[in-house]
Amino acid sequence: MLVAVLALAAAATTGLASCGSGDSTDSGGGGAGDSSVTISQAAQPDFLDPALSYTIHGWEPMWLVYTPLLTYKREEGTAGSELIPGLADALPEVSADGKTYSLTLRKGLEYSDGTPVKASDFEHTIKRVLNLESGGAPYYEVIQGADAYLSGGDADADISGIQANDKTGEITIRLTAPEGAFSNVLAMNFAGVVPGDTPFENMTQDPAPGVGTYMFTKSEPNREFVLERNPKFTEDTIPGVPVANLETVRTVITPSVPQQTQDVIDNELDFMQEPPATDFVAEILDRFGPDGSEEQRFKEFTTLSTYYFFLNGDVAPFDDPKVREAVNIGLDKPALARLFAGTLEPGCSFLPPEMPGYSESLDSGACPWGDPNQPPDLERAKQLIREAGAEGAKVTVWGDNVDPTPKVTQAYADQLNQMGLDAEPKILDGGVYFQTIGNQGTEAQTGFLNWFADFPHPLNFFFLVDGATIQPTNNQNIGNVDDPRINKEIEALSEEPDLTAVTDRWEELNEYLVESAYLVPYGYRKLTTFMSERMDFANCATISPIYYNDYSQWCLKDE
Amino acid sequence: MVFTSRDEAESAGTEFSLDSSEQLAGDPAERAGLGPWRLTGRRLRRDKVAIASGIVFVLLIAACLAAPLWASEVAETTPEENHLSDQVLIDGKPTDVVDMLGKPIGPTWNGHFFLGADGNGRDIMVRLLYGGRNSLVIGLAAALGTIAMGLVLGLLAGYYRGRADSVISWAMDVLWAFPVVLLGVALGTALALGGLDLGPITIQGDSLAIPILIISIAYIPYLARPVRGQTLALREREFVEAARAQGMGSMRVVFTEVLPNVASTLVVFLPLLVANAILLEAALSFLGAGVQPPQASWGTMIAEGVERITSAPHLVIVPGAMLVLSVLSLNIFGEGVRDALDPRARVRIEH
Numbered sequence: 001m002l003v004a005v006l007a008l009a010a011a012a013t014t015g016l017a018s019c020g021s022g023d024s025t026d027s028g029g030g031g032a033g034d035s036s037v038t039i040s041q042a043a044q045p046d047f048l049d050p051a052l053s054y055t056i057h058g059w060e061p062m063w064l065v066y067t068p069l070l071t072y073k074r075e076e077g078t079a080g081s082e083l084i085p086g087l088a089d090a091l092p093e094v095s096a097d098g099k100t101y102s103l104t105l106r107k108g109l110e111y112s113d114g115t116p117v118k119a120s121d122f123e124h125t126i127k128r129v130l131n132l133e134s135g136g137a138p139y140y141e142v143i144q145g146a147d148a149y150l151s152g153g154d155a156d157a158d159i160s161g162i163q164a165n166d167k168t169g170e171i172t173i174r175l176t177a178p179e180g181a182f183s184n185v186l187a188m189n190f191a192g193v194v195p196g197d198t199p200f201e202n203m204t205q206d207p208a209p210g211v212g213t214y215m216f217t218k219s220e221p222n223r224e225f226v227l228e229r230n231p232k233f234t235e236d237t238i239p240g241v242p243v244a245n246l247e248t249v250r251t252v253i254t255p256s257v258p259q260q261t262q263d264v265i266d267n268e269l270d271f272m273q274e275p276p277a278t279d280f281v282a283e284i285l286d287r288f289g290p291d292g293s294e295e296q297r298f299k300e301f302t303t304l305s306t307y308y309f310f311l312n313g314d315v316a317p318f319d320d321p322k323v324r325e326a327v328n329i330g331l332d333k334p335a336l337a338r339l340f341a342g343t344l345e346p347g348c349s350f351l352p353p354e355m356p357g358y359s360e361s362l363d364s365g366a367c368p369w370g371d372p373n374q375p376p377d378l379e380r381a382k383q384l385i386r387e388a389g390a391e392g393a394k395v396t397v398w399g400d401n402v403d404p405t406p407k408v409t410q411a412y413a414d415q416l417n418q419m420g421l422d423a424e425p426k427i428l429d430g431g432v433y434f435q436t437i438g439n440q441g442t443e444a445q446t447g448f449l450n451w452f453a454d455f456p457h458p459l460n461f462f463f464l465v466d467g468a469t470i471q472p473t474n475n476q477n478i479g480n481v482d483d484p485r486i487n488k489e490i491e492a493l494s495e496e497p498d499l500t501a502v503t504d505r506w507e508e509l510n511e512y513l514v515e516s517a518y519l520v521p522y523g524y525r526k527l528t529t530f531m532s533e534r535m536d537f538a539n540c541a542t543i544s545p546i547y548y549n550d551y552s553q554w555c556l557k558d559e
Numbered sequence: 560m561v562f563t564s565r566d567e568a569e570s571a572g573t574e575f576s577l578d579s580s581e582q583l584a585g586d587p588a589e590r591a592g593l594g595p596w597r598l599t600g601r602r603l604r605r606d607k608v609a610i611a612s613g614i615v616f617v618l619l620i621a622a623c624l625a626a627p628l629w630a631s632e633v634a635e636t637t638p639e640e641n642h643l644s645d646q647v648l649i650d651g652k653p654t655d656v657v658d659m660l661g662k663p664i665g666p667t668w669n670g671h672f673f674l675g676a677d678g679n680g681r682d683i684m685v686r687l688l689y690g691g692r693n694s695l696v697i698g699l700a701a702a703l704g705t706i707a708m709g710l711v712l713g714l715l716a717g718y719y720r721g722r723a724d725s726v727i728s729w730a731m732d733v734l735w736a737f738p739v740v741l742l743g744v745a746l747g748t749a750l751a752l753g754g755l756d757l758g759p760i761t762i763q764g765d766s767l768a769i770p771i772l773i774i775s776i777a778y779i780p781y782l783a784r785p786v787r788g789q790t791l792a793l794r795e796r797e798f799v800e801a802a803r804a805q806g807m808g809s810m811r812v813v814f815t816e817v818l819p820n821v822a823s824t825l826v827v828f829l830p831l832l833v834a835n836a837i838l839l840e841a842a843l844s845f846l847g848a849g850v851q852p853p854q855a856s857w858g859t860m861i862a863e864g865v866e867r868i869t870s871a872p873h874l875v876i877v878p879g880a881m882l883v884l885s886v887l888s889l890n891i892f893g894e895g896v897r898d899a900l901d902p903r904a905r906v907r908i909e910h
Contacts, residue, residue: 279869282660335643339678341661375644401847403866407679410853414641414679425853426765429748 035556036248037270037535040260044222044253049203050192050210051128054135056452056548059189060273061227061251063547065112066192066210067238069103069122069171070183072546074242074553078354080545081456083183084240087117087193087211088171091183094497098178101186105169109237112215112230115195119164119171124196126162131155131200136190139454142182144174155200178495180502184455189547211237213244213552224252227551244552245540267532273549275528278341284530285342297537300526302345304453304545306352306461308521309412310479315443317390317421318479324517326388327446328369330381330419331412333522339407344523346372350461350513352524354545356499357458357506359514368515372522378418385420395423398447400433405448412448438475449478450525456546458506459494465513466490481518533557595823602899609895612888619885623695626688633670634682638689639853642680647671656680662870675873677863683877690855691881697770697849697856698837704775705832706825709782714821716783717790718813728787731780739777740842746773747848765851770843774836782828786821793817823900830893834886841882857882 045058050066053059063071071086073079085091088103095102109117130137130150140146144161161174175182185191194208207216207225213233218226227249235243254260254269258277263269265284276284276298288298311318311327318324333346348367351358363372370377385391395416399409409425416423426447428436437444454460463469467482468491489509496502514521529541529549540555603609630637646653649667656676657663663676666683674683716727734742747770754764755772762768793799794817802816837857843849844858852859857878864874 278661278866282662282870285660332644335641338643338657338659338661342659406852407863410639411641411643411679413853414639424765427852 035246036250037246037554037556038250038252039271039273039551040252040254040263040269041273042253042255042257042260045204045225047202047204048207048216048219048225050189050194050208051125051132051136052134052202052204053189057273059547060549061214061225061249061551062192063189063212063544064214064244064550064552065207065212065216065227065230066189066194067212067241068187068189068191068193069105070187071238071241072187072544073240074542074544074550076543077545080543081354081356083187086187086238086241087122089169092173092186094183098180098495098497099175101173101175101182103171103173105171106238107169109211110232111195111209111211112232113209114232115209117193117211118166118196119169120166121193121196122171122191123159123162123164124198125191125193126159127155128194128198128200129190130159132202134190136188139185139188139190142175142177142179142185144176178497180494180496180499181455181457181459183497184457184460188455213241214249222253224250226250242552245555246551249551249554261530264530264532267534270532270535271549271554272530275343276530281341288530295533295537297533297535298528298530299537299541300343300528301543301548302353302524302526303548304352304355304456305450305525306347306350306521307344307448307450307523307525308350308519309446310437310444310449310519311446311517312444312479313482313518314480315445317388317393317395318445320388320390321517322384322388323390323393323421325369326381326384326419327416328517328520329384330376330378330415331369331520331522332376332378332415333372334375335415336408336411336522339404339411340523340525341404343526343528345526346523347521348372348514349510350465350519350521351458351506351510352453355453355456355458355461356503357510359507359511362511362514369517381419391420392422395421395445397423397425398433398437398444399425399427400430400448401427402430409448412446416446435474437478438471438473440472440475440480444478447478449519452525453546457499458510459490462486462490462506462509465518479519481513483516483518486513486516599896599899603895606895606898609892609898612891612895615888616885616892619691619881619888620695623688623691626685626692629688630682630685634673634685635671636682636685638681638686638855640681642676642682645680662867663874665871665873674877675871677860677874678867683860683873686855686860687857687877687881690857690860690878691885693767693850693854693856694837694840694858694882695885697767697774697840698833700771701774701778701836701840702829702832704771705778705782705836706829708775709779710786710818710821710825712779713783713786714790714813714817717787718794718809718817720791724787727783731783734776735780735784739839740846742777743773743839743843744846744848746776747843747846751848751851765854767850767854770840770849773843773848774839777839778832778835782825782832785824785828789821789824790817793820827893827897827900830889830896834889834893837882837889838886 041057043057045053046055047053047058050062053062067086069086069088070083073082073084083091087105087109089106092101092103105117105119111117126140129140130146143159145159149157149159163172192210194210198208204221205219207219209215213230214227215230216225217228229244229247233243257274258279260269260272260274261276261280264272284298286292287294288296290296290299311324313319337344337346347363348369349359349362365371397409397413397416399405406427409427413423413425436442437447451461451464464476465481465486466477467487469477470480470482486509493502493505527548529543531537531541534556536555536557540553542550542553544550642656645656647656647667654664657680661678663678663680664672665675667673672682674687677683712727716724750769751764755762799812799816802812840849840856841858844856845862850856850859860878861875868875
């Protein structure tokens with residue numbers, strides 16, 4: 001609600017914007033006089049099904065179509081990470097042991113097709129996530145009975161840990177163990193509630209109705225999909241979730257990023273989801289950037305993401321702490337940032353900025369390995385490598401073939417060579433990269449990794465360095481970080497439902513991880529918003545820290 | 560790549576002594592009974608364009624062989640050394656090799672970064688020369704591999720006929736059915752991932768031997784078929800029958816009587832195969848299925864530069880020009896050799 005009011009106030013002040021609520025008549029001008037925009041993505045979203053999609057291509061449009069029991073404030077920056085009730089009428093009541101979450105469904109909710117929302121639909125939604133073996137399924141396996149449901153093989157069976165009362169709207173979720181981030185898990189796109197009769201199959205071709213400001217009205221995989229304003233969704237449906245300003249958002253799949261870029265420059269496309277093609281960045285900044293020669297329609301924003309190199313502590317030479325320290329000291333982070341064409345902010349912290357527990361001091365002079373924005377101390381790194389007796393040690397540097405990883409992997413290998421190691425890059429196809437390096441048999445020594453937050457909770461990053469998650473295959477703790485202090489603290493903090501009460505402890509843990517040199521964080525990725533000139537960039541280009549571009553708040557200039 | 564037609568292909572090489580006698584009836588020196596190879600040499604020397612092209616190709620090889628010299632003495636870097644944070648003096652002004660937006664410097668026309676840098680701040684000239692070595696080594700080795708395998712298969716199929724011919728021809732048909740680039744990408748992607756493990760022989764996925772092997776195999780039918788066709792004709796000739804009548808074994812007949820008579824076909828094919836192998840290597844490397852980073856080849860250089868084709872066109876133009884120059888010079892030289900050996904033959908490997 002607050003956002004809608006602010007947007008209207010801005011429109012009134014500037015006299016430019018046509019932002020309005022759903023019940024107002026939109027005067028913003030599309031070419032045909034309606035408030036329709038055409039945008040592009042380079043690839044078809046993995047799925048247009050909330051149970052299955054696990055990419056930003058899918059999440060960015062779908063979070064506006066499928067609202068979970070909990071959701072996030074529609075605001076930029078840290079405020080946008082705050083949980084608010086979604087389909088539930090309030091934030092959950094958590095039992096003293098942290099294992100039971102009680103919520104109540106809002107009254108009178110309807111899906112976009114007019115079907116009333118029932119409490120039991122939530123259980124069906126979670127069943128679909130588990131039954132379809134979604135990438136998000138592990139998040140919900142902490143629910144009591146989820147394991148039995150999965151092993152039982154009966155899609156219609158009950159999940160014993162979810163009790164839903166359709167008459168009262170009460171939903172009770174029991175967990176097998178306390179899970180401090182479970183409220184965030186409930187707010188994930190996977191838990192976007194769908195009707196109880198939604199089949200246990202991929203619904204991309206015919207997306208299910210949801211409760212959201214938009215609804216899917218067309219889906220032609222690899223060609224286009226269309227979001228239209230949901231007539232059933234009003235300002236009162238979910239307080240804090242505004243009605244969409246634009247009537248229609250049509251997304252066309254355009255594989256060529258340079259083509260998309262040129263089309264946005266020429267105003268033939270209203271927005272592109274990918275960052276502009278590298279070749280165009282300088283021109284776009286010059287013309288449409290914050291200090292550009294023309295009206296601004298391009299900006300960068302830092303995501304909740306960390307780019308880092310893993311260092312496998314179980315394999316030589318990185319089993320020697322001195323070698324790990326040397327790599328942290330000798331890595332030229334500003335040099336690597338150049339490979340991202342200005343879309344990487346050099347950093348030293350494992351938790352990224354705006355993530356609770358992020359240690360700002362690490363990026364402002366207190367990084368134990370040197371200022372991430374300054375050239376490294378290569379001599380010190382060489383000395384440590386010599387002291388460790390690792391000079392000339394053979395190292396294979398792993399990376400996938402998704403741009404700019406090959407360039408980064410090669411630059412990293414070259415920097416390791418300058419430190420005194422004998423490194424060779426090994427570039428794998430993106431489709432097999434994580435399987436290969438996540439297999440202990442590969443004995444991957446070091447390589448490229450990144451992580452974009454699924455939700456704004458430190459646990460969503462720290463499971464990557466939790467000794468308890470080490471597995472022989474499909475291992476996500478690729479560096480095999482297994483430090484008793486880290487493991488114990490993760491276990492303790494993960495049971496704490498009130499994140500604000502333990503933010504300091506997360507911050508200490510983040511600093512300890514960085515000081516221990518178990519991995520080499522080197523920056524946080526920036527993404528971009530680039531719009532046509534008919535879009536009201538100044539007033540309506542809102543960025544959610546979780547889901548990025550908020551289409552529902554977009555608006556057009558008056559024509 | 561396909562031959563213009565199988566008939567043309569199979570009649571590509573013939574016993575050149577017959578053609579030369581008809582063609583050169585008016586030449587007193589030739590009438591005097593010069594040997595075929597000397598005759599070929601004489602004809603080739605008359606073809607100035609072919610000779611010039613041959614010289615260009617030899618110069619390219621020489622330049623590429625001198626890569627380490629240029630790298631160490633002039634550019635003072637290696638093909639794999641990144642200079643992301645370095646600066647060079649241009650008109651007395653320190654300039655970033657790669658700027659903050661990742662745009663690399665263009666040609667400086669002096670020792671350091673003579674032809675500019677790539678996105679990783681590597682010296683293009685150094686990579687061009689080292690890449691040329693890789694491209695040429697692959698092209699030459701793959702062409703020789705094709706000739707070795709294609710020759711043996713063609714001779715066996717043509718001489719023994721029957722079941723051996725059926726099996727080999729069937730295999731050639733299967734191989735021929737795949738477009739060369741498609742076959743190369745399929746094999747290249749699979750082998751670049753896990754390498755090749757054949758018991759005692761293990762080839763790493765990033766080894767140059769992988770593209771060499773792939774290209775060698777892909778072009779076998781293009782050589783084996785004409786050799787088979789010639790062998791089928793030759794085995795019926797009197798001199799072969801005479802050899803058999805003298806009690807020579809089959810293998811001896813093949814290698815002492817038939818093989819020398821298909822040698823001219825091999826000589827004609829060699830430069831064309833090398834040119835096509837270089838081109839295929841570039842295509843495979845461009846698609847990520849050939850030479851693996853950080854090793855350079857002209858194909859990988861083009862692939863790495865294509866995203867900056869507008870702001871830094873030198874990244875694509877320079878290796879592209881080298882590719883054109885080498886393939887064109889080899890093709891023209893190859894055509895000259897073909898004309899010199901057998902002016903009537905129409906050997907052509909087309910895209």
